[in-house]
Amino acid sequence: MEKKLIYMDNAATTPVKPEVLDAMLPYFTEKFGNPSSIYSISSENKKAITDAREVIAKTINTTPENIYFTAGGSESDNWALKATADAYASKGKHIITTKIEHHAILHTCEYLETKGFEITYLDVDENGLVKLDELTAAIRPDTILISVMFANNEIGTIEPIAEIGKIAHEHGVLFHTDAVQAYTQVPIDVEAMNIDMMSTSGHKINGPKGIGFLYIRKGVKIKSFIHGGAQERHRRAGTENVTGIIGLAKAAEIATANMKERTAEEIKVRDHLIERIEKEIPYAKLNGDRVKRLPNNVNFSFQFVEGESMLILLDSKGICASSGSACTSGSLDPSHVLLAIGLPHEIAHGSLRLTISDQITMEDADYVVDNLKEIVNHLREMSPLYEDFIKKNK
Structure with missing residues (x-):
């Protein structure tokens, strides 16, 4: 009998939608030309990139010339910070983040600290929200950049981005946001939200891996991150990833078109998961803001339970989940995010992140909670700490 598979790790990566794959396939075989060449199949690819840039620009209320294709979120983040540091160092060497x-x-x-830059790492409140008064107080005459993520990849908290951008601009400081988790999950308007630079990644929105974009507002004076050819208007060298760009644009188009209906359904499933876990599993704490939260994110810490053991047992039931960020899944250290919101090490170690998609049904959610209850109970029965706790609290 084939094992049931319920994928609840969409913050780590997502499957490519069939429509996205269909849009990409011709560019692997028939339309394989290098866009920088002058013959017709190359010119067609150059136009396809232009069209894709227009599609993406509309999703965040900007113009196509402000969209720069990259290899994904990490490259976009690196480009935004390092290039800003290089271009604005004469003004100052202070950067604020969280x-x-x-x-x-x-x-x-x-890395920038090793190059003489001073970084202020802001604290957040118990729900993961930036404190705007502390942000304002941290700004100095030599501050050149504020970088605050749009929504946290682990606990799902959505930051007050428009307010942060407003504060930055009032003080003549550039504002960058890592929107890898938020893009197409919540509406984004870079003009209304005072965003100067924004990072995204295709594989988080049912697009392909190895593609993303960095939005750079016109007038922001940052230079090339990768040197070589004249691609991306002389700012990002390398033969364009045409198939990836086409896939990213198609995924963004689909995700934006159905965002309202899709996220409404995700919220229903998300809240059902949260309510059942809170009601049926004792000593479980929801991490992140209850309301200012990504539609698809559920993150709990379970006292007297070790996160990795939970994941292994969930996997044996066909449930794919995470204990935090996929980028640090090999680390035995507790999540830096959970520690930052005030959880002690022993509770942070017992965290579980479930990130859903529009493919997850209420039946799937119930299957997950039913199995999670059994797994948590089983692990606690093996825990001497839990045994001592029960004895003391009888």
Whole structure:
């Protein structure tokens, strides 16, 4: 009998939609020309890239010349921070970010510190929200950039992006946001939200891996990140990933067109998961803001349980989940995000992230909770800490 598979790790990656694959396939075989060449099949590919750029620009209310294709979110984050640091160093060497950013931001900031830049890592509240008064107080005359993620990849908290951008602009500071998890999950208007640069990734929205884009507002003076050819208007060298670009645009078009209906259904399933877990599994804590939360994110910490053991047992039931970011899944350290919101190590180690899609049904959600209850109970029965806790609290 084939094992049931319920995929609940969509924050890590998503399957490519059939319509996206269909759009991409001709560019692997028939339409394989290099867009920089002058013959007709290359010219057609150049136009296809132009059309894709227009599609994507509309999804965030900008113009096509502000969209730069990259290899994904990590490259976009690196480009935004390193190129800003290089271009604006004469103004100052101070950058503000938060303690809960993706490691593509945090590790880049650590690198910039070795180059003489000073980084302020803001605390967040118990739900993972940036404190706007502390952000404002951290701005200095030599501050050149604020980088705050749109929504956290682990706990799903959505930050007050428009307000952060407004504060940045009032102080003459550039504002970058890592929107890898938020893009097409929540409406994004880079003009209304005061965003100067924004990172995204195709494989989080049912597009292919190895493609993303960096939005750069016109007038932001950052230069090339990859040197070589004249691609991407002299700002990002390398033969264009035409198939990836086509796939990204198609995925973005589909996800944007059905965003309202799709996310409404995701919220129903998300809230059902949260309500059942809170009601039926004792000593479980929801991580992240209950309301200002991505439609597809559920993150709990279970006391007296070790996260990796939960994942292994869930996998034996055909359930794919995560204990945090996929980029740090090999680490034995507790999540830096959970520590930043105030969880002690022993509770942070017992975290579980479920990230759903429009393919997850209420029946699937119930299957997950039913199995999760059994798994948590089983692991707690093996825990001497839980046994001692029960004895003390009888």
